[in-house]
Amino acid sequence: xxxxxxVRKAFNQGKSNEFWALKGIDLTVRAGKVTVFRGPxxxxxxxxxTLVGCLARPTSxxxxxxxxxxxxxxxxxxxxxxxxxxxxxxxxxxLLKGISAVENVMIPAYPLGRDPKELSERxxxxxxxxxxxxxxxxxxxxxxxxxxxxxxxxxALINDPEVVIADEPTANLDSERSRQFLGIVxxxxxxxxxxxxxxxxxxxxxxxxxxxxxxxxxxxxVESR
Amino acid sequence: MVFQPxxxxxxxxxxxxxxxxxxxxxxxxxxxxxxxxxxxxxxQLEMEKRTYLVSTLLVVVLASELASLVLFVFNADRxxxxxxxxxxxxxxxxxxxxxxxxxxxxxxxxxxAGVWLVxxxxxxxxxxxxxxxxxxxxxxxxxxxxxxxxxxxxxxxLGLRADVIASCCSTLFSGNTQVTSDxxxxxxxxxxxxxxxxxxxxxxxxxxxxxxxGKGAILYxxxxxxxxxxxxxxxxxxxxVYIYEMPQHHCPFCILKGEYGHVGYALxxxxxxxxxxxxxxxxxxxxxxxxxxxxxxxxMVRRCVGASMAGFALFAAVTVWLIxxxxxxxxxxxxxxxxxxxxxxxxP
Numbered sequence: 001x002x003x004x005x006x007v008r009k010a011f012n013q014g015k016s017n018e019f020w021a022l023k024g025i026d027l028t029v030r031a032g033k034v035t036v037f038r039g040p041x042x043x044x045x046x047x048x049x050t051l052v053g054c055l056a057r058p059t060s061x062x063x064x065x066x067x068x069x070x071x072x073x074x075x076x077x078x079x080x081x082x083x084x085x086x087x088x089x090x091x092x093x094x095l096l097k098g099i100s101a102v103e104n105v106m107i108p109a110y111p112l113g114r115d116p117k118e119l120s121e122r123x124x125x126x127x128x129x130x131x132x133x134x135x136x137x138x139x140x141x142x143x144x145x146x147x148x149x150x151x152x153x154x155x156a157l158i159n160d161p162e163v164v165i166a167d168e169p170t171a172n173l174d175s176e177r178s179r180q181f182l183g184i185v186x187x188x189x190x191x192x193x194x195x196x197x198x199x200x201x202x203x204x205x206x207x208x209x210x211x212x213x214x215x216x217x218x219x220x221x222v223e224s225r
Numbered sequence: 226m227v228f229q230p231x232x233x234x235x236x237x238x239x240x241x242x243x244x245x246x247x248x249x250x251x252x253x254x255x256x257x258x259x260x261x262x263x264x265x266x267x268x269q270l271e272m273e274k275r276t277y278l279v280s281t282l283l284v285v286v287l288a289s290e291l292a293s294l295v296l297f298v299f300n301a302d303r304x305x306x307x308x309x310x311x312x313x314x315x316x317x318x319x320x321x322x323x324x325x326x327x328x329x330x331x332x333x334x335x336x337x338a339g340v341w342l343v344x345x346x347x348x349x350x351x352x353x354x355x356x357x358x359x360x361x362x363x364x365x366x367x368x369x370x371x372x373x374x375x376x377x378x379x380x381x382x383l384g385l386r387a388d389v390i391a392s393c394c395s396t397l398f399s400g401n402t403q404v405t406s407d408x409x410x411x412x413x414x415x416x417x418x419x420x421x422x423x424x425x426x427x428x429x430x431x432x433x434x435x436x437x438x439g440k441g442a443i444l445y446x447x448x449x450x451x452x453x454x455x456x457x458x459x460x461x462x463x464x465x466v467y468i469y470e471m472p473q474h475h476c477p478f479c480i481l482k483g484e485y486g487h488v489g490y491a492l493x494x495x496x497x498x499x500x501x502x503x504x505x506x507x508x509x510x511x512x513x514x515x516x517x518x519x520x521x522x523x524x525m526v527r528r529c530v531g532a533s534m535a536g537f538a539l540f541a542a543v544t545v546w547l548i549x550x551x552x553x554x555x556x557x558x559x560x561x562x563x564x565x566x567x568x569x570x571x572x573p
Contacts, residue, residue: 005265057274062265068352072262072273077352 001031001194002052002163007061007071009047009219021047023219024061030212031162034185034195038205039216045198046091046167048216052196053086053165054078083108087156089166093148095140095155101147102127102136105154112159119158126154130184146177153184163194170201182207231300232382238293239375242286246368249279253361262353276357280345283364287338290371291501294335295494297328297378302481308391314478315394323381330374336501337367343505343529347512350521356512394476414463414555418548421459424452425541428503432534435506439513439523445530446507449537453500456540460492464544467551491543499536506530 009022021044029035029052037045050056051063054070063071070081087108095104105123127133130150135143143151149169156164170178178201186209188195199205205213215223227233252275261269301314301324311317318324341363348356431445460477468480468488480489506529512522 007265008267058265058270060265060267060270069262071265072270072354073352074349074354075277076349 001066002029003027003064004048004052005062005064007048007051007058007063009044009051009056010059013059021219022051022058025219025221027214027221027224029194029196031194032189032192033211034189034209035197035212035214036205036210037196037198037214037216038200039222040200042218043216044219045200045216047219049165049167049196049198053088053163054082055088083111083159085162087159087161087164089149089152089156089164089169091168091171093152095143095148095151097141098139100137100139101132101143101151104140104151105158108155109158123154123158126157127151129187130154145172146180149173149177149181150184157188161193163196164188166195166197168198170199170204175203178203182209185209227382227385229300229304231296231303235293235297235300236379236382238289238296239371239378242290242293243368243372243375245282245286246364246371249283249364250368252279253364256361257358257365260354260357273354276354280349280360284342284345287342290334290338294331294497295490297331298478298481298493301328302478307387308389309387310393311391312393312479313476313482315476316391319392320386320389321381321384323377323384327374327378327381330370330377334367334371334374335497336504337363337370339501340505340508341367343502343509343525347509347518347522347525350525351512351515351517353517355515355517394479412458412462414466417455417459417462418556420455421544422541424448424455425537428452428537429534432530432537435530436527436534439526442510442526442530443507445533446504446510449500449503449507449533452503452537453496456496459544463555464492464547466555467548467553470551470553472553472555488543488547492540492547495536495539495543499533499540502529502533502536506533 004025004027007022007025007027008020011019011021025044025048037048039045047056051058051071054073058071061071062069065081065085070078073081095101096107102120102123105127106119109119109122124133124136127136127150130153132147132150132154135147135151140148140151149172153164153166156166169181173181182204185195185197189209197204204210213223213225214221227236252272256272256276259268260272262273298314301317304317305311305313308316308320311320318328341360344356344360344363348354348360428445428448431441431448434441435445457477460480461475465475465477465480466472468485469476478489479485480492481487482489506526509522509526509529512518513526515522
């Protein structure tokens with residue numbers, strides 16, 4: 001589904017502090033599977049995730065979603081792809097404070113101009129399915145870490161994306177909450193979603209729901225299973 | 226003389242515009258030589274990123290070129306009070322030998338910039354930069370044109386002398402000399418208006434065909450160009466006379482003056498916009514054959530042609546209104562009868 005060909009990414013290129021986060025990655029991510037990018041801090045996991053999710057462009061190399069090259073797409077098309085194909089769960093969740101959880105969930109759907117009533121129903125249904133229905137009207141800053149993460153997952157799913165991307169999803173959770181999260185991943189997989197995660201948590205990498213683990217070190221792919 | 230706000234604005238706009246376009250030329254050459262979307266090389270990705278910046282800058286610069294033509298004409302008209310003998314923009318443009326060449330070059334730049342903006346807009350609708358080479362190839366042609374226009378304009382403004390006795394428009398548009406402008410004035414108003422009606426009719430028929438079937442946009446563009454020339458001829462030969470209500474006054478610039486309600490702008494703005502959009506529609510038409518523009522290309526062509534038709538229709542409506550409200554009876558029968566008679570070979 002997603003193919004990466006000799007992808008390289010540099011930060012501060014041409015400056016004294018130039019840093020190559022990725023040094024030639026060739027990879028295929030299969031549709032409907034759960035893939036984890038594993039590696040120590042600074043190995044390039046998050047950078048790789050942002051390139052796959054069209055949040056950044058590679059310095060060289062190509063990223064293809066099905067047959068279309070998405071690494072060189074004009075920005076207007078990237079926005080559409082980000083909105084319709086990918087759902088993001090960020091490490092710090094990035095919920096907007098001052099508005100309710102359900103409003104946070106609905107935000108990515110606003111630019112699509114969907115019927116507000118239908119949208120609200122879908123947002124509530126998603127929150128119910130993730131067991132956070134009672135927290136729908138709570139402001140984002142009042143939520144616990146686990147609740148905030150589930151709101152972030154509901155937000156990622158509001159546009160019914162094919163691919164859900166999660167950056168270090170269990171980094172801020174205790175073991176019980178991490179197990180609950182993996183249960184949600186199992187549900188997403190059963191629903192036919194492709195899930196991409198970064199993690200160095202053994203609980204995530206060794207769980208049965210994960211189909212594919214890609215190990216990175218110093219910006220290079222060292223192992224893939 | 227150069228230190229007039231409008232002149233400073235025009236000089237700055239053309240200098241900055243030319244600088245921007247000339248600075249984009251190396252990038253344009255790079256695109257023409259090295260653009261290859263199949264490659265994932267660093268240089269290719271760098272070009273893909275930079276094309277946003279260059280295109281955005283060029284859009285601003287070329288849009289300002291469109292506005293600068295209007296400002297140039299407005300300024301020429303306003304400055305006529307500074308020169309002995311000048312009654313309108315014609316006098317100002319005649320102060321030295323660079324006046325009219327500047328105007329003509331600015332008109333050419335106006336249409337070239339309009340076409341480039343349409344090309345750029347169509348290109349931005351395709352996900353694979355479908356017209357990027359065409360766009361930057363066209364920029365290579367546009368750069369010397371803009372630089373030439375800026376240079377001639379600078380020479381014109383630097384050569385403005387208040388002690389020069391300028392020619393009044395009556396010497397150019399009286400119908401008594403052999404210069405081209407005067408020959409335009411001698412064209413019979415019936416013939417000029419008949420031809421105008423005929424060409425505008427053809428424009429609308431062709432435009433309707435483009436809107437319905439999506440075909441014929443290139444022909445529409447060509448006829449738009451013809452309609453532009455015929456419309457200017459009609460302005461000199463007949464429309465201006467109806468506005469002034471003086472049979473011997475054919476100046477196409479005095480109609481811009483406040484004493485005639487600046488009605489010239491109501492004629493020229495739709496006409497220039499309609500022509501530019503018509504040309505743009507024709508240039509955009511071949512893009513429909515490109516897979517990534519299969520939907521957006523024809524849609525853009527229809528929009529351009531539709532807007533162009535509206536512009537020509539507005540020009541026609543203003544013309545009819547000016548003739549109807551005029552107290553001058555230039556043609557004994559009503560203009561409609563005269564047109565019909567002319568078309569059928571009879572005498573009005």
